[in-house]
Amino acid sequence: MTELIKNGLRIDGRKIDELRELKSEIDLSKEATGSAIFHLGDTVAVATVYGPMECHPRRLEENDRAVLEVNYTMLSFSTDERNRPGFSRRSNEISSVIKRVFENVIFLKDFPKTKIIINMDILNADASTRCVAINAASLALAHAGIPMKDLVASCSAGKISGSLVLDVAGKEDTEGEVDLPIAYLPLTDEILLLQMDGILKKDELDKLLELGKKGCKQIYESQKKSLLEFKSSGQ
Amino acid sequence: MEEKEGYVIVTPGTLISTSEKSGEGTFVFSGKTHSKFFGIKKEGYKISVVPFKQSYKPKRGDKIIGQIKEFNYPFFIVDIQAPLPAYLYLSNTSNLSKYATIDQEKLMRIYRPGVWIYSEISELTDKVKLSMKSYDAKVLKEGRIAYITPSKVPRVIGKGGSMIKMIQNKTGCTILIGQNGIIWISGGKINLVIKIIQKIDDESHIPGLTDRVGELIDEELKNGDKNKSAVQEEPVNKKLEI
Incomplete structure (x- = not known):
């Protein structure tokens, strides 16, 4: 096993509390109501939003609020071994977890008897794909003109060879001890998604949450910046 | 939040007022007003936000x-x-x-x-x-349809109908505007009108819109005349060569 942390630097040369390179772009698709792409290092996700529209099948319709349909998929070329296309047990689970995130953010009562569709496709997977998918989806929702409390920012934190790090990537994900993705709403200071695999002490968990929130705030600023740049570039 | 000449762009969740002066497109959280949309801040008696993109909400009498x-x-x-x-x-x-x-x-x-x-x-x-x-x-019957975001319909009409009157006079089109953002155009220079509507949709938040649209129409009409005369001249020349 290779050493994951040497002289305070990680395999890819980052510091312990440093994010990978951030990049995002808005308005990719003409057909969708809103769309965005988000890069976090080598992990890339595209999100498209359709609606609000009529709800089919009708039995899912709610009388006083809109219904969300969230689809998370990893495309077949996103991993180093070919991924079987279509829905799997894993993608169904992540879709339902992300649906609960956005149910707390969107003002669903503004659109009774309708449906909003959020599609997220992972173009390239290099750890923390669900975080990048959430970041892309919240940009696409803002572009589609859907009323929201705030932009959702999300990133992962973890424990690698005994030390706590921000934004787990590549080998750290497979060989590390703990991986903890969080989604954070800066306005209300709420955590909307928290999953963990591995074992942690209680004080370590508190420290890791603080670290995760710090990373989310950086991502939130970058999301805001890309939205403002999109409009001021004369689009 | 970003300030430019005459307008302020806000993203969802941006703090726009420390009091409860919430108008359209805003919400109150712990006594302060925040934006619901990605759009332009508008200040009056109440503070409101006009979104860049929005689906139409039906109203009685529209x-x-x-x-x-x-x-x-x-x-x-x-x-x-x-x-x-x-x-x-x-x-x-x-x-x-x-x-x-x-x-x-x-x-x-x-x-x-x-x-x-x-x-x-x-x-x-x-x-x-x-x-x-x-x-x-x-x-x-007999016309073409153009689309615009419903929140920008007032900008196409202009103050007291100034914009729509100008476009109709200069291009010779008949234009009908629905409050849901669908526009029907017939007669005259339809392609030019569709170009103008696209420009309004893109740049409605920048002040001085009516003047810029007027300039665009004058420019296009001049170019159009030149192109027309060029097209008319070409077949004549070809005939001579034969």
Whole structure:
């Protein structure tokens, strides 16, 4: 096993509390109501939003609020071994977890008897794909003109060879001890998604949450910046 | 939040006021007003946000343009670019008394699927109901359709109708605007009008819009005349060569 942390630097040369390179772009698709792409290092996700529209099948319709349909998929070329296309047990689970995130953010009562569709496709997977998918989806929702409390920012934190790090990537994900993705709403200071695999002490968990929130705030600023740049570039 | 000359761009969740002066497109969280949308801040008696993109919310009394989708016995289903479709009942298609017999066959010939109509929202219950009883309601023939975000419809019309009057005078088109963001254009220079509407949709938040649109029309008309004369000259020259 290779050493994951040497002289305070990680395999890819980052510091312990440093994010990978951030990049995002808005308005990719003409057909969708809103769309965005988000890069976090080598992990890339595209999100498209359709609606609000009529709800089919009708039995899912709610009388006083809109219904969300969230689809998370990893495309077949996103991993180093070919991924079987279509829905799997894993993608169904992540879709339902992300649906609960956005149910707390969107003002669903503004659109009774309708449906909003959020599609997220992972173009390239290099750890923390669900975080990048959430970041892309919240940009696409803002572009589609859907009323929201705030932009959702999300990133992962973890424990690698005994030390706590921000934004787990590549080998750290497979060989590390703990991986903890969080989604954070800066306005209300709420955590909307928290999953963990591995074992942690209680004080370590508190420290890791603080670290995760710090990373989310950086991502939130970058999301805001890309939205403002999109409009001021004369689009 | 970013400030430019005369306008401020806000993203969802941006703090826009420390008091509860919440107008349209905003919400109050712990005594402070925040933005709901990605759009432009507007200050008046209350602070509101005009979104860059928005789906149409039907209101009673709005004049709208819609497309007939299908007939389903007592009503026609009409697509009005809102989340839910609108319904045009047979009894609302004409001004005749309610005891008059309705010629259903004839109405089905007039309101065929794919036909565009200009009509008014008469009732807003759980269904959106349309009415053709108002004096300016009509079936639209021979024209083209353009789309714009519903929140920018007031900018196309301008102050007291100044923008729409200018466009109609300079291009010779007849233009009908629905509150749902669908625009019907007929006669004159249709392609130029569609170009102008696209420009308004992109740049409506930057001040001095009417002047810029006026300049664009003058420029295009000049170029158009040049192109026309060039096109007319070419065949003459070819004939001479032969």
